[in-house]
Amino acid sequence: MVSLKILFVTPEVEPFVKVGGLADMVGALPKDLAALGHDVRVICPAYGSVKRVGEWQALPDPLGVDVGGAAQWARTWQTVLPGSAVPAYFLENHDHFARPEVYTGPWGAHADNDLRFAFLCRGALALCEQLGWHPDVIHCHDWTTGLLPVMLNSTLRDTPLGRAATVFTIHNLEHQGWVPERVVNFARLPWSEMARDGITSNGMVNLMKAGLYHSTKLSTVSPTYAGEIKTPEGGFGLDGVLRYRAGDLVGILNGIDDTSWDPARDRFLPAHYSAADLRGKAACKARLQERFGLEVRPELPVFGVVSRLASQKGLDLLADAMAGIMEKMAVQFVLLGNGDARLENDFNWAAGAYRGRFGAHIGFDGALARLIQAGSDFFVMPSRSEPCGLTQMYAMRYGTPPIVRATGGLVDTVENFNEGWPDGTGFVFRDASVEALTNTIGWACATWYDRRAEYAGLQQRGMAKDFSWRASAGHYVQLYRWAISARLGS
Known part of the structure; x- marks a missing residue:
């Protein structure tokens, strides 16, 4: 099979920055995809609290990001996911990412989360252009990356990047990213997207909804949850959208890093054991x-x-x-x-x-x-x-x-x-x-x-039980190929 170029755009990645299970997924799945022969890369913000695990090197050229009234800039740091050769890029920008928190501060959600994560989405695409590396598929994660598929479907549709398929993973539908309409101008999106079947809800932009409507294919982190979110009880107001996209939604069970989580060699335990000797x-x-x-x-x-x-x-x-x-x-x-x-x-x-x-x-x-x-x-x-x-x-x-x-x-x-x-x-x-x-x-x-x-x-x-990412990685490759075929045929 032909190898794929796969880009992960994410607000978290283990072990560099972690709030929840999203970070575990992005820290593990790309390594198993790379082991299958695919070219996988990860892009994440360089928050003030990011852990500089391993060797980090700044790319020589600044990164221009086309958002706001004029281009904004970032410095790009490159390292690898530990235990692999998977490149991980971190975008450094003082205004958006210097603070230590990822989503919320002491008084709740950051008021500029719309601008911060729009910058991440456009910055990730700008970095691909700067590197001359055009992914076949971009794997987006939760509401923070919901505007990236909108960019590819609108202002960037006729560029080389516009050919990329998108897979949007719902990690927790309860958190949707309700933000002001100002993000439309900041992200340089057409106002035609402010429609019920687009990115708007009740006069605000819903970043999760944007990703659900605009991504080529959708996934969530377990088969049962994929069914639950299509119901009024589990859909948190987006069950109608998910029923509309049901033909493009799959549930793929998350895995665990069974090399790290292994009682036979876990360095944090006072004694080791296995199923053969407990x-x-x-x-x-x-x-x-x-x-x-x-x-x-x-x-x-x-x-x-x-x-x-x-x-x-x-x-x-x-x-x-x-x-x-x-x-x-x-x-x-x-x-x-x-x-x-x-x-x-x-x-x-x-x-x-x-x-x-x-x-x-x-x-x-x-x-x-x-x-x-x-x-x-x-x-x-x-x-x-x-x-x-x-x-x-x-x-x-x-x-x-x-x-x-x-x-x-x-x-x-x-x-x-x-x-x-x-x-x-x-x-x-x-x-x-x-x-x-x-x-x-x-x-x-x-x-x-x-x-x-x-x-x-x-x-x-x-x-x-085998809960490793190896089986799930194969399912994601199938989903990526399905998305690419659908994108190229659209």
Whole structure:
């Protein structure tokens, strides 16, 4: 097969800048695509907080970006994705990207996000022109890149770049990028795009809608989520657009970097282990209990949580269920996360009320997250909505059966335990209720105490699952070729 030239335009990329799972995808998928023989490159802003991992080199020529009343300029830094030869370019501009935050500051979303990310879109295309490298397909990610397909379909349609197909991935439809109309002039777009079947909604520009209407093909991060977002309940006002584009929308399950997330060689763990020899997991559990000030008792099951503290993640259900769980079950809990102030207070309260059995770390610590995955006996993820989710895959990889609600990518990755049969990798419940969550944790607890051989089977089946990006990369290549064929035929 002919190799493709593939450009990723993204607001985040691991390990340089990360807010969520989008960064993990863009940090991993291009490497697997390159391993298949494709020419893949990544473009991202150089925020003030960007981590300069590896060797960075500034390109000799400044980059002129055709936005606003006159051309603006950027300096381009080049490096590679770690462990690969995939070029990664970072656009440096003081006005748009010098601040450390990606999307929001201390007082909420940046008021100039429309200008910042329009600059990213046009800057990415300008860099391609400067390099003399014209991609076959441009892979755009979430609302921040929604204007790039509009540019290719309008002002740049008759240029060499205008031949490029676009694939637009929806990572989380809830975040849509509502911005003022001024971005139309700033991005040098025709005002004819300000239409109901274009980029406008209620007198504002909706950047997610722009990407949905103008991209050649659409994808999202799990098959189940692809169905959910076409409904009024899951579409956040864009379900009509997605039903209109349903023939061009596919759900491709996200993967994980299984070379980094590997309990047999994870450098953040006090002991290593594998499916063939789980003895090191006990040492990880003891260290986890010590780290959170819990009683070091191997016979008690430890339930772990690593999450943003928000109602979307179902953490209010866990907070409301906690007193009943801790008073009725012989269990321990550890929690890592931050977010909603009320939930932070609730879990801090639980850590004080159930000292020695419940531990909470409010904040984020990547090394501690890995220890929780390895040292816990169960991983709790009661999300109301979860486009894909990665932490449940990490948990299974680390021999920690997950407890999840039946939504989005959680349904697509966790197989429900079937007592008495060699089936399942975790525990799945349907109702977003305190009762359903409590009962499922009780079911897991009973499995731990009464059916240890079946618990061991859950661990083994979870660790045997292949959640790497290799399979998903093949599906994306098929999608890219489909998009290219559609673009050239349009």
